[in-house]
Every structure is written in C-alpha cells, then in structure tokens.
Amino acid sequence: MKKMLSFFLLLLVMLGVAAGVGLWKVRQLADSKLLIEQETIFTLQAGTGRQALGVQLYDEKIINRPRVFQWLLRVEPELANFKAGTYRFTPQMTVRDMLRLLASGKEAQFPIRFIEGMRLSDLLKQLREAPYIRHTLKDDRYATVAEALKMEHPDWVEGWFYPDTWMYTANTSDVALLKRAHQKMVAQVDAVWKDRIDGLPYEDQNQLVTMASIIEKETAVAVERDQVASVFINRLRIGMRLQTDPTVIYGMGERYDGKLSRKDLETPTPYNTYVISGMPPGPIAVPGLASLTAAAHPAKTPYLYFVADGKGGHAFSTNLTNHNKAVRNYIRALKDKDGQ
Known part of the structure; x- marks a missing residue:
C-alpha cells in the first residue's frame, strides 16, 4: 500500500513538473519575438480556425513550435478571438502582440x-x-x-x-x-465657389475647376498662382484667347510625345485654346486647393502675358512687346544653362 501511495505521489510530482515545463514553454513562446526580420503583410482568411492559423504562421516562417502555439491559445483563450483581415506584422512584435492585433481587427492601412x-x-x-x-x-x-x-x-x-x-x-x-x-x-x-469674388467669368463650378486645372499645370510656384489666374481672367474679360499650352497637350491625348510644334498649336481640338475662344470644355487635370483658391481669388493685375523666366518662375507682362522681350530672355537663359 505504501509503495502504491509513493508511486502516485511521484506521478503527481512528475505531472506537476511536466505541467510547469509546458506552461513555461507556452509563456516563453508568447513573449518571444516573431521570426520575421522586416515588416510582413499577413492575410487571415475568413473561417480560419486555431489549428489552421498555427499551420499558416509556421509555414510562412512567422512562428516556430506550432504545437506550443496551440497550447498558448488554450491557456490564454482571449488571444484566440482573431478576426479575418490583412495585417501588418513588425519584427518587434511578440507572439502575444501579434495575436492581440489579430483579435483587434485593426487591419493594415x-x-x-x-x-x-x-x-x-x-x-x-x-x-x-x-x-x-x-x-x-x-x-x-x-x-x-x-x-x-x-x-x-x-x-x-x-x-x-x-x-x-x-x-x-x-x-x-x-x-x-x-x-x-x-x-x-x-x-x-462648393466651399471655394461660395467664397469666390464677384464678377468672375465662370458659368458654373466646372468652369472654376477648369481654370484651377490650367493654373495647376502652368505653375508650381505658390506665390504665382493668383497672378497666373489674373492673366487668364483678364484675357477672358477682353475676349482674348487663353493660348495656354497645357490645354493643347490635353487635347492631343496620346499623340503628344513631349514636344509641341507650331502645327500642334494650329490644329483644332475642343481643348486647343490657341484656336477656340473662351474656356475649354472642362478641366485638364486634378487641381489642388491652392489652385482652386487662386481661380476663385485672382490677383488684380493688368497682366495679359507670362512666360517662364528660366529660374523656376515666370515673368509677367502687360503688352506683347515686353512679353517678346521676356521670351528672348528666357531663350537666352536656356542657352546659358546648356552651355554650362
């Protein structure tokens, strides 16, 4: 009888030790870092169970010891409430962090x-x-x-x-x-339209966006946008054609090869503002808020012309004589740049 009792006591001790070792392995896995060395996108399909998740993580070399992983999900069942989705894992994550992320449903953006x-x-x-x-x-x-x-x-x-x-x-x-x-x-x-200044030659919001898109394509210099807008508004008010290259390029579509010829400027399209009077039929690009604001609040200037100045900005003129001079200066600046 005493031998039997001793045997059972020994067995209980051994089971206790085994359980302790097993729990230690579970805790060790939970606190260990993922095996990945860089950010990893992981997709968990709907209907994936605990066993399948462990296999997938192991196959994709994100964790090791898949059997211990299953015990972790039993020891800490709150980590087993994972949700389908696509997630971003980072190298600093522990296995527990990863499971908490899967349970949160916070998918990768x-x-x-x-x-x-x-x-x-x-x-x-x-x-x-x-x-x-x-x-x-x-x-x-x-x-x-x-x-x-x-x-x-x-x-x-x-x-x-x-x-x-x-x-x-x-x-x-x-x-x-x-x-x-x-x-x-x-x-x-809608907000810019309601806040626009009075007397602008736009029939509707689409024409405002059209003007803003032309401004967007003509200059990337923030302080110039309202001046560029003033040139086009001044031209519209006196019945002068807009004569802006970006509209010609848009109208050419896939025929545009990076260069504009005189023939291109003279070839009619609905968007060729060297040929048509007034505004083109619609926008030619996506304008930003700054260009929309410039179209709704053009500067008050006498300018009717502008040309690149060779320094990243533009030179503005009130008459053709000064404009032609600015064009010559631009061509000279380009030659000087090419000669360097």
Missing part, C-alpha cells in the same frame, strides 16, 4: 497618393497598380467611372477627384476610393 496635376487616367492607372485593391470598374472610360460613382454631373469627371494621400485596407474597391476623393473635391469646390 495602405497609402495611395493622388497628386495635383494628374489626369483621371493617371489616377485609374495608379489604382490598377496599387496592392490589395479590389478592381470593379469594367473599363477606364470616364463614362464608366461617372456611372459607377453615380455622379450628380456625369459630364463633370476630369478634375473632380481631390488630390491627397488616401489610406485604405485590403479588399477596398477602386470605386470606394474614387468616391471618397470625389466627395471631398465636391465639398472643397
């Missing part, structure tokens, strides 16, 4: 940048090339975009997407991102 001066075709190309975006547009036609977004003005498409860095989670659709950018642009344009 990815950036996409819509830049001032881009066309909608450029934005669509970015969306196609960006990772983890779900593509739902059947094609890149602007009419398709307008229909998918249920735009209030289906013909107001180009230029109507706010330039910004947009954050998204995996499986966000292209339409959802475009809708966010469009809604913000509508709100910004």
